[in-house]
Amino acid sequence: MKKLLLILLCLPMIGFGQGWIKNFYDTPLDFPNVCNVVSTVDSGYAVFNYYGIIKTNALGDTIWTNQNYEGTKWGIQTYDGGYMLFGWFGLFKLDNLGSLQWSDSSIYVEPNTIDQTIDSGYVYTGTAGGNLKADEHLRVVRINSTGDTLWTCQPYPHDGNFDVEGTGKDVHQTNDGNYIVAGFKNISLSNYQNAFLSKINNAGDTL
Known part of the structure; x- marks a missing residue:
């Protein structure tokens, strides 16, 4: 034990x-x-x-x-x-x-973190994708207080050229009602990763 x-x-x-x-x-x-x-x-x-x-x-x-x-x-x-x-x-x-x-x-990602929003809903992030590593990418999902999906967004466009497109590691709602997400994104044709920070509005659009 x-x-x-x-x-x-x-x-x-x-x-x-x-x-x-x-x-x-x-x-x-x-x-x-x-x-x-x-x-x-x-x-x-x-x-x-x-x-x-x-x-x-x-x-x-x-x-x-x-x-x-x-x-x-x-x-x-x-x-x-x-x-x-x-x-x-x-x-x-x-x-x-x-x-x-x-x-x-019915979550949309391989999970990392979740946070509660000011309207008692939730926002979460992680990695979404298919069976191939090249299909994987960061995703942010916003749901209401009972789990219904309001929107999903992908701060970085997916182009299929990376071994692993990226993943969201943390997400929070900001004081202005928008969202901030942190994670990493692979650099094309290399083993290096870029850390990133992205601001998203309350409709799921990247600012």
């Missing part, structure tokens, strides 16, 4: 507090890599791993777990206090106790 290891160094505003380390053991954690961790509104933490989510209190003690979502790549806490898991098998919206509210398996 493998274990998850979470290390958080807690520094109070006055003086130096003592940090702590927590080990998480659970079946079926045969591949227990942590994707990311977020602070939650109750001052605890949500630890997202390949199989789902582990919810802890402020000291790292487990409150509940939901390990039914194999393939998770990223997770966030949503405005309603619930959670959104984004992974190889789709989107999974959970409530504040980890129960499933809705899911959508």
